[in-house]
Amino acid sequence: MNANSRQPAPPVEVTDLTCRYGAYTAVDRASFTVAPGELFALLGTNGAGKTTTIETAIGLRRPASGTARVLGRDPFRHRRELAGDVAVIGQETGFADDLTCAETLRLWTDLHRLAPRLELLERVDLAHRAAVRVGALSGGERRRLDLALAVATAPSVLFADEPTTGLDPASRRRTWGLLRELTAQGTAVVLTTHYLDEAAELAGHVAIMDRGRIARFGTVAEITSSYEARITMRPKPFDPIALPALAGRTAVDDGLLTIRTTALQADLHRLLDWAAREGVELADLKAGPATLDEIFAELESEPAPAN
Ligand SMILES: Nc1ncnc2c1ncn2[C@@H]1O[C@H](COP(=O)(O)OP(=O)(O)OP(=O)(O)O)[C@@H](O)[C@H]1O
Incomplete structure (x- = not known):
């Protein structure tokens, strides 16, 4: 038997990914791989193509060419099958807007046959919003609720699109702690961020996107030392x-x-x-x-x- 055939597929493998909106190329031949327990950060200016890359990797878009594979599967074709292993921060999670934060978290742990984890609301600074409906949350609060749900189930893969945008420094640090907790449990994390300090703090490897392409790749120290x-x-x-x-x-x-x-x-x-x-x-x-x-x-x- 070929030794390679026993290797499990990487949690995330993006190869020559190209995505277009009409004639406009938003992602241009991007490639990267994320290992279990690794946090990979996608950085870039506004409109560089980060969100489009994430949306394709979670199966919301079909690439124009190239591939995105999550746990060895095509996320566009197998989005439903992957749902149990893949968590997303920053996109619609499909929860009812009229459930409260506490009800949402309880329903989530019940669905996964886990013990209730209401203390997680405190860890994402949402204890004071426990009785507030999801539909009434701000964008930042919504992302923190997504993070609490992700931490509750420790998924194989987490896509986190700007999870700390708009947070104060103390909340950002708490979010970093939770992301570290996930990677320590083996979750592969793809994070988009506008903050180099965040990438330096958390990421193994970083890609800087510019006009759809991965313009720089390496550790933050490698990238900054080249300037x-x-x-x-x-x-x-x-x-x-x-x-x-x-x-x-x-x-x-x-x-x-x-x-x-x-x-x-x-x-x-x-x-x-x-x-x-x-x-x-x-x-x-x-x-x-x-x-x-x-x-x-x-x-x-x-x-x-x-x-
Ligand atoms: N639905 C769409 N239709 C047409 N163009 C789009 C669409 N969504 C994004 N774009 C364009 O594609 C490019 C990449 O957008 P994308 O949202 O992926 O960038 P981003 O790096 O996530 O930016 P930001 O940091 O501002 O969130 C941008 O020029 C954007 O205007």
Whole structure:
């Protein structure tokens, strides 16, 4: 027997996926695989194609070409069969709008023959909304209820479309804790997010989508280290001529000095030595890897790739 034939299919396998709305290509030959217990993050600017990718992977759309496989099956053809193993945050879950949050959670655990888990409402900051109808929830509250339902059943695969958008920092951290709990139990998670810190905190691998394509793939550290780091400050007093020799490129805009460098530590050292020596105050000093906004801006400034 071929050893490969005993390998279970990956929870999520997207290969050369292309999706179109009419003549418009929203996803262009995207490929990625997610292993059990892995959290994979899809990042990208607005309209990059993240939601379309997720909607195709959960079987709401048929690809124009390429494939999406979930637990080895075609999600468009086998959506019903997959429903028990796949949870989704951020889409209509099909629950009645007139059930309360507590009733929905109880019905969900009953359907799965599980003990009631009403404490989960507290863990997603919905304890105070337990008696409120699902139809009256905000988008963010709705996503948190979806998360509570997912945690209750620990599905094989979870698709989470922007689960933390609009949450305050404490709620975001609690959501991260629950997502980590799921991956620790073996759930494969595909997460879309606008936050690089969220991807850095949670994801093994990250794909940055730009105009339908996966433009960058790797760990967050791999991706950010392929861009120049930034040092910004407002030196007081400031005489650009007096700056020490630096490895990076300097630019000044309205008194803000920006240095883009591949030698962050060495350049920072030189600047701090210079400031101490010359008695210069480095107001608003910031130093670190490129931010997601900066990476997006650089990607967007690249010409559209040829077909
Ligand atoms: N039903 C539709 N009909 C036509 N075009 C659509 C449709 N849905 C999405 N699009 C377009 O396809 C592209 C990809 O959209 P998609 O929602 O997948 O992006 P996204 O990365 O999820 O964006 P966001 O971060 O804003 O949610 C966008 O240009 C969008 O305008």
